[in-house]
Each structure stands twice: as C-alpha cells, then as structure tokens.
Amino acid sequence: xxxxxxxxxxxxxxxxxxxxxxxxxxxxxxxxxxxxxxxxxxxxxxxxxxxxxxxxxxxxxxxxxxxxxxxxxxxxxxxxxxxxxxxxxxxxxxxxxxxxxxxxxxxxxxxxxxxxxxxxxxxxxxxxxxxxxxxxxxxxxxxxxxxxxxxxxxxxxxxxxxxxxxxxxxxxxxxxxxxxxxxxxxxxxxxxxxxxxxxxxxxxxxxxxxxxxxxxxxxxxxxxxxxxxxxxxxxxxxxxxxxxxxxxxxxxxxxxxxxxxxxxxxxxxxxxxxxxxxxxxxxxxxxxxxxxxxxxxxxxxxxxxxxxxxxxxxxxxxxxxxxxxxxxxxxxxxxxxxxxxxxxxxxxxx
Amino acid sequence: xxxxxxxxxxxxxxxxxxxxxxxxxxxxxxxxxxxxxxxxxxxxxxxxxxxxxxxxxxxxxxxxxxxxxxxxxxxxxxxxxxxxxxxxxxxxxxxxxxxxxxxxxxxxxxxxxxxxxxxxxxxxxxxxxxxxxxxxxxxxxxxxxxxxxxxxxxxxxxxxxxxxxxxxxxxxxxxxxxxxxxxxxxxxxxxxxxxxxxxxxxxxxxxxxxxxxxxxxxxxxxxxxxxxxxxxxxxxxxxxxxxxxxxxxxxxxxxxxxxxxxxxxxxxxxxxxxxxxxxxxxxxxxxxxxxxxxxxxxxxxxxxxxxxxxxxxxxxxxxxxxxxxxxxxxxxxxxxxxxxxxxxxxxxxx
DNA sequence: GAATTATTCTGAACCGGTTAAGTCTCATTG
DNA sequence: CAATGAGACTTAACCGGTTCAGAATAATTC
Numbered sequence: 114x115x116x117x118x119x120x121x122x123x124x125x126x127x128x129x130x131x132x133x134x135x136x137x138x139x140x141x142x143x144x145x146x147x148x149x150x151x152x153x154x155x156x157x158x159x160x161x162x163x164x165x166x167x168x169x170x171x172x173x174x175x176x177x178x179x180x181x182x183x184x185x186x187x188x189x190x191x192x193x194x195x196x197x198x199x200x201x202x203x204x205x206x207x208x209x210x211x212x213x214x215x216x217x218x219x220x221x222x223x224x225x226x227x228x229x230x231x232x233x234x235x236x237x238x239x240x241x242x243x244x245x246x247x248x249x250x251x252x253x254x255x256x257x258x259x260x261x262x263x264x265x266x267x268x269x270x271x272x273x274x275x276x277x278x279x280x281x282x283x284x285x286x287x288x289x290x291x292x293x294x295x296x297x298x299x300x301x302x303x304x305x306x307x308x309x310x311x312x313x314x315x316x317x318x319x320x321x322x323x324x325x326x327x328x329x330x331x332x333x334x335x336x337x338x339x340x341x342x343x344x345x346x347x348x349x350x351x352x353x354x355x356x357x358x359x360x361x362x363x364x365x366x367x368x369x370x371x372x373x374x375x376x377x378x379x380x381x382x383x384x385x386x387x388x389x390x391x392x393x394x395x396x397x398x399x400x401x402x403x404x405x406x407x408x409x410x411x412x413x414x415x416x417x418x419x420x421x422x423x424x425x426x427x428x429x430x431x432x433x434x435x436x437x438x439x440x441x442x443x444x445x446x447x448x449x450x451x452x453x454x455x456x457x458x459x460x461x462x463x
Numbered sequence: 464x465x466x467x468x469x470x471x472x473x474x475x476x477x478x479x480x481x482x483x484x485x486x487x488x489x490x491x492x493x494x495x496x497x498x499x500x501x502x503x504x505x506x507x508x509x510x511x512x513x514x515x516x517x518x519x520x521x522x523x524x525x526x527x528x529x530x531x532x533x534x535x536x537x538x539x540x541x542x543x544x545x546x547x548x549x550x551x552x553x554x555x556x557x558x559x560x561x562x563x564x565x566x567x568x569x570x571x572x573x574x575x576x577x578x579x580x581x582x583x584x585x586x587x588x589x590x591x592x593x594x595x596x597x598x599x600x601x602x603x604x605x606x607x608x609x610x611x612x613x614x615x616x617x618x619x620x621x622x623x624x625x626x627x628x629x630x631x632x633x634x635x636x637x638x639x640x641x642x643x644x645x646x647x648x649x650x651x652x653x654x655x656x657x658x659x660x661x662x663x664x665x666x667x668x669x670x671x672x673x674x675x676x677x678x679x680x681x682x683x684x685x686x687x688x689x690x691x692x693x694x695x696x697x698x699x700x701x702x703x704x705x706x707x708x709x710x711x712x713x714x715x716x717x718x719x720x721x722x723x724x725x726x727x728x729x730x731x732x733x734x735x736x737x738x739x740x741x742x743x744x745x746x747x748x749x750x751x752x753x754x755x756x757x758x759x760x761x762x763x764x765x766x767x768x769x770x771x772x773x774x775x776x777x778x779x780x781x782x783x784x785x786x787x788x789x790x791x792x793x794x795x796x797x798x799x800x801x802x803x804x805x806x807x808x809x810x811x812x813x
Numbered sequence: 814g815a816a817t818t819a820t821t822c823t824g825a826a827c828c829g830g831t832t833a834a835g836t837c838t839c840a841t842t843g
Numbered sequence: 844c845a846a847t848g849a850g851a852c853t854t855a856a857c858c859g860g861t862t863c864a865g866a867a868t869a870a871t872t873c
Contacts, residue, residue, distance in 0.1 A: 142581075
C-alpha cells in the first residue's frame with residue numbers, strides 16, 4: 114500500500130513502518146521462537162512488500178563475528194582449478210556441503226599479494242587450504258587468526274590445523290605392488306607431478322628432491338619406492354620423471370620420447386590420471402600394447418579413467434570436500450581425517 | 464616488545480598501544496596522505512608486530528557500504544562451469560580484472576534458494592549474471608538493489624542492466640554462409656545446445672522452440688536460419704537437433720546415429736566447439752571424411768578447436784570477462800558492449 | 814610579526830544490525 | 844488469591860571501523 118519512500122531500506126525503518134521494535138524485526142528473521150507466529154508472518158510479508166531484502170550482511174557480521182563465508186586457498190590459478198577434474202570434484206563436494214549450511218565460499222587463487230590483503234585475512238570465518246602447503250609465514254598468519262583452518266591433501270608441519278587427506282603413501286605403494294609384482298624383469302618409470310620446482314619436464318635425480326615439502330607427490334613417491342624396495346627392483350631399473358603441470362599434451366610428447374627409448378620401461382607409475390592417460394595416448398601413438406608390453410597405473414580415478422579402462426587409485430574426492438566443510442564449520446569433531454582409498458584394477462594393468 | 468594481551472585485536476587497541484587516535488590508525492591503512500610518512504610507517508610496523516591483520520572487513524563495509532565482493536551468478540552448477548572451457552576462460556578474464564582492483568568474486572551457482580538468500584542479496588557490491596537469463600522475479604530483485612548489474616551473453620528484456628556480449632546471430636550467420644555456400648546439394652543439420660528445456664537429446668520441431676527465452680542458442684539459431692534462407696536451402700534439407708548438455712560423450716553417440724542415416728547431412732552447424740568436436744569424433748568413428756564428405760563448424764574457439772583444426776567462430780572470452788569487470792566496478796562507461804567475433808577457417812570446413 | 818594557509822592529528826557521530834536483560838501481560842499453580 | 848512462571852515484545856549497549864569538522868601546530872605570506 115504505502116510506497117517506498119527513502120532509498121535505503123534498513124531494519125530500523127521496517128520496524129517503524131510496521132510499528133514494532135528493531136529487535137522484533139531482527140528476531141523475525143533470525144529467531145522465530147522469539148515472537149508469535151502471526152506477528153512474524155506479518156513482519157516478513159511487510160518487509161517483502163516494502164522491498165527489504167533482509168538484514169545487511171556487514172552489520173550482521175560485525176555484531177555476530179560471522180560472515181558466512183569460507184575462504185578456499187587454492188594451489189594454482191582459478192583457471193587451473195576449474196579445469197582440473199580432481200580439484201573440480203573436491204570443490205563440488207565442498208560447495209554442496211557449504212551450500213547446505215548457507216555458507217558461501219570465496220575462492221582464493223594462489224597469489225601472495227592476495228593472501229596478504231586484509232580482505233582475505235578478515236572476511237572468512239574459516240579457511241580451507243587445498244592441495245599444497247603455503248609458505249610457513251602465510252600459514253602462521255592464518256593460524257594466528259584463531260579461525261578454523263583445515264588443510265586438504267597435506268598436513269601442516271606445525272600449528273594445530275586439522276587435515277583431511279588420504280594415505281597417499283600407502284595407496285601408492287599398493288598400486289606399485291600391483292603393477293610391478295607380476296613383471297619378471299621390471300623397468301619402471303615414475304611419472305611425478307611437481308616433484309621439484311623446475312618448470313621444465315624432465316628426468317630428475319634424487320638430490321633434486323631434497324628440500325621439497327611434504328606434498329602429495331612426495332608421499333606418493335615414497336609409496337612407490339617402498340614397493341620397489343620390497344620387490345627388490347634395482348635402482349638402475351627405475352627412472353624418475355617430473356612434470357611441472359598436470360597437462361596432457363605436454364606429458365604425451367615427453368612420454369613418446371621416453372617410450373621410444375631402446376630399453377623402454379614396461380611399467381609406468383603415474384601420479385595422476387591425467388598423466389597416465391597421456392601416457393596411454395603416447396603408447397597408442399607408438400603402437401605399444403597395453404598392458405602386455407606396458408603396464409600403467411594412475412592416481413585419483415577421474416571420470417575419464419573409467420572410460421579408458423585405466424587401473425588407478427580411487428579416492429573419495431567429493432567426500433573429502435564434504436568432510437573439509439564439516440570440519441571448517443565445526444560440525445564435526447576437530448581431528449585429522451584420513452579417508453580410505455581403493456585400488457581399481459582395470460585393463461591398463463590387470 | 465610488549466606482548467599481545469587481549470585475544471581480539473582491534474584498531475582501537477592498536478591506537479591505544481601506539482598512543483594515537485583510532486582515526487589516525489585508520490588513516491594509516493586507508494589514506495596515506497592524511498598523516499606524515501614516518502608516523503604512518505611506525506603505525507604499520509607496530510600493527511604488524513602486534514599481529515593486527517588490518518581493519519575488520521565487516522566493520523569497514525558497514526561504514527563504507529562496500530564489501531569488495533562481486534557476485535557472479537552462474538547458469539549451471541559450479542562443477543559445470545569449472546569444466547566448461549568457455550565459462551572457464553570468461554571467469555579467468557573476469558577474475559584477473561577483479562583481482563587487479565583487489566575485489567573478490569563470490570561464485571553463485573544456479574540455485575533458486577541461493578538467490579533468495581539475503582546473503583546473496585546483501586553481500587556483493589555488484590552482480591554479473593553469466594550465460595542465461597534468470598527468472599524475471601530474481602532479476603527484478605537484483606535490480607531493485609540499485610547495485611551495478613551486468614548481464615553477459617544475453618540482454619535482459621527489461622530494467623536497465625548493462626550487457627556484454629557478442630552478436631551471436633551475425634556470427635552464426637557468417638559461419639553458416641561459409642559452411643553451406645560451397646556445397647551443391649546441402650543437407651544441413653543444426654546441433655543446438657539447450658534449445659528447449661527437454662532433458663533428452665533429440666530432433667526437435669519448430670513449435671517446440673516457442674517460448675524459449677532470448678538465450679545465446681536462440682540467437683545462434685536465428686543466425687543459421689538467416690543464412691540458410693539466404694542460400695535458399697529448402698526446409699526439408701534442414702534438421703534441427705537439440706542437446707541438453709555440452710557433453711562430448713553424449714553428443715558423439717547421438718552424432719553417430721545421425722551420421723549413419725542413408726541421407727546423412729553433409730554440413731553440420733554446431734552451437735559449441737565441444738559439440739562440434741564430438742561430431743568430428745563421430746565422423747571419424749564412421750570413417751566419414753571431413754571436410755570432403757562433411758563440413759563442420761563450431762562456435763567459441765576453445766583451445767582444443769585449434770588443435771583439431773576445427774573451423775569455428777572466435778569470440779574474445781577473456782576480454783569479455785575483463786569488460787564485465789570494468790563495468791561492474793564502474794571503471795568504464797555504463798553502456799552495452801558488443802564484442803566482435805571472427806570466423807576462423809580451419810580444416811574442418813575450409 | 815601578525816595574519817593566513819598548510820599540515821597533522823583528534824573527537825565524536827555514525828553505519829545497520831544482534832542480543833542479553835528487562836518490562837509487561839496473562840495463564841497456571843498451590 | 845498471591846505467587847510463580849511462561850510468552851511476547853522492547854530497551855539499550857555493543858560490534859569495529861570510517862570520516863568530517865575542527866583543534867593544535869608548523870609553514871608561508873605580506
């Protein structure tokens with residue numbers, strides 16, 4: 114009936130228009146039990162009619178100390194995370210779980226400047242650090258805020274953040290055992306992802322590994338090695354290759370090179386499905402028969418892995434997101450969570 | 464020197480510790496010109512030392528009326544947008560541009576409930592609606608807020624939001640002219656994306672189109688038809704197929720079906736590169752020679768299109784993101800922006 | 814050297830909500 | 844029927860900054 118007068122609609126104005134106190138309007142939105150049902154409905158209806166779109170978030174946040182936003186710190190650019198099926202599934206699980214609690218996520222691509230900014234430091238109610246350890250100084254800064262902090266796929270070596278991850282080492286070991294054990298004279302190539310900070314793909318020596326952080330790749334590498342030691346594969350039958358990006362094109366080219374060597378490997382242990390699939394492409398390019406001449410295992414179990422019958426390690430990515438959400442929202446006990454993995458045996462390495 | 468005492472650090476406490484007024488500390492962070500250089504540096508250093516991570520965003524936002532967050536309303540699920548290369552590039556361009564202004568983006572996947580929530584309504588300083596028109600009621604709600612509102616890839620049929628897009632109709636017409644003109648007896652199939660709300664892929668009749676909104680696909684369809692009319696292709700030589708998802712697997716299967724008909728098409732007008740690439744896959748599956756027996760054009764120019772030599776319409780996706788950012792941040796004039804497209808002629812349709 | 818202008822810093826009023834404590838009314842209980 | 848309690852609504856004190864008008868001090872002008 115009455116027209117909106119002032120341009121900015123506030124809860125106070127609503128209260129005046131309707132003829133109740135601010136507190137009551139506030140309660141109508143937030144605590145239905147604090148007023149009678151009919152009044153509440155009248156208030157909500159009036160607000161709707163007057164075009165009031167609900168309590169201002171900044172004001173609410175200021176008072177309650179909660180913003181309803183969780184910051185997700187990503188290891189790479191947004192673009193990378195968008196196109197990577199692993200990150201993708203994790204974010205999907207996370208997003209769904211947060212949605213359910215009416216919490217939004219602020220995606221924060223890796224960028225020092227970003228993390229320094231006071232926005233990043235003061236907006237979120239909690240943080241999820243995905244995939245790669247941050248610089249210690251940044252982690253400390255985040256911890257210092259006293260907000261829930263959960264790391265995904267790695268464990269901070271200090272502080273008391275909670276971690277959600279799988280046992281990469283164990284899973285990798287299991288995969289390697291499966292792949293290598295049946296082969297009489299195994300020649301193994303390990304295709305690693307970001308094992309060093311080198312930006313070029315290539316063969317790497319042990320000493321170059323020195324100093325790399327406790328990353329996913331490092332744990333997977335340890336797993337492979339554990340298996341190779343157990344199976345008594347001689348070190349000179351093992352080569353370790355590093356790829357700076359999880360990029361199929363690049364890996365495929367490099368893999369063709371590796372697989373056309375005279376003493377080419379007959380087992381490929383790949384730290385991601387994308388790498389493994391690129392290796393399969395390369396093998397096909399060269400007419401190498403999989404699995405007869407070359408056994409390939411991947412890691413992650415992305416959708417394409419199933420289509421192409423890649424033997425790989427399944428990890429519950431969406432579940433990981435869900436649990437990370439539950440912890441950061443303090444819906445679940447505040448302890449490290451180790452999710453289980455499963456070796457899925459398919460045609461690339463039966 | 465002095466240890467942090469209270470748990471919560473506020474600007475006021477900093478001021479007391481340092482021995483200046485709140486206003487001065489605030490100015491140290493926000494308006495360097497309001498105090499002497501040496502005092503400013505002392506204040507900043509002290510805050511750092513005391514572990515103060517900068518002004519609380521909620522309080523700041525409450526006062527200034529700006530949150531430094533732009534809401535991006537996506538047509539699909541997060542997961543879809545992550546994996547779709549077109550959305551991906553757009554978001555990359557957008558993200559970079561926003562970053563530069565120290566503005567964050569809140570990604571809001573399509574979900575009615577989401578859009579109703581007062582968080583979505585009150586957090587962002589502005590909105591970018593990507594890809595598909597929202598329900599009118601939602602659009603109106605957003606407009607009512609009086610915040611900058613820019614629509615991407617479509618134009619709202621009411622209100623005064625600004626739009627950033629390409630001339631889909633013109634570009635589609637151009638592509639169709641190029642594809643069809645050289646063919647003596649053209650039999651054309653149009654592969655559309657979400658032309659109806661049907662969830663099954665299939666042949667669709669004209670009447671089913673009735674009532675669909677002014678979507679991207681609709682405009683592209685008009686463009687194709689304009690060309691076909693100009694080239695006097697008889698209607699019974701044209702078939703229109705609809706795909707509910709931009710999903711390569713599904714399209715490939717369907718395309719095999721279509722391409723193995725006795726009177727199979729010799730020109731394929733595809734509303735996305737993904738669809739076109741799937742069609743190329745299908746043609747290869749069936750041993751149909753491209754472009755001799757089948758000419759294929761796509762739309763969007765995703766990276767894979769180049770690799771596979773697909774003739775397609777290039778549109779400046781990152782640029783689109785950049786411009787959307789500039790407009791929503793009011794860095795640029797407040798007018799509709801039509802970006803230009805370019806037909807890239809490659810092997811699939813020389 | 815007095816008057817004017819610049820520079821630097823402070824005081825205090827907001828911004829728009831939330832919430833603990835309190836008031837008022839009316840039903841319940843011993 | 845007085846006392847107790849429950850239910851419905853209001854009061855007022857925050858939450859943690861920003862910003863404008865003004866005070867105090869230093870620099871410039873005539």
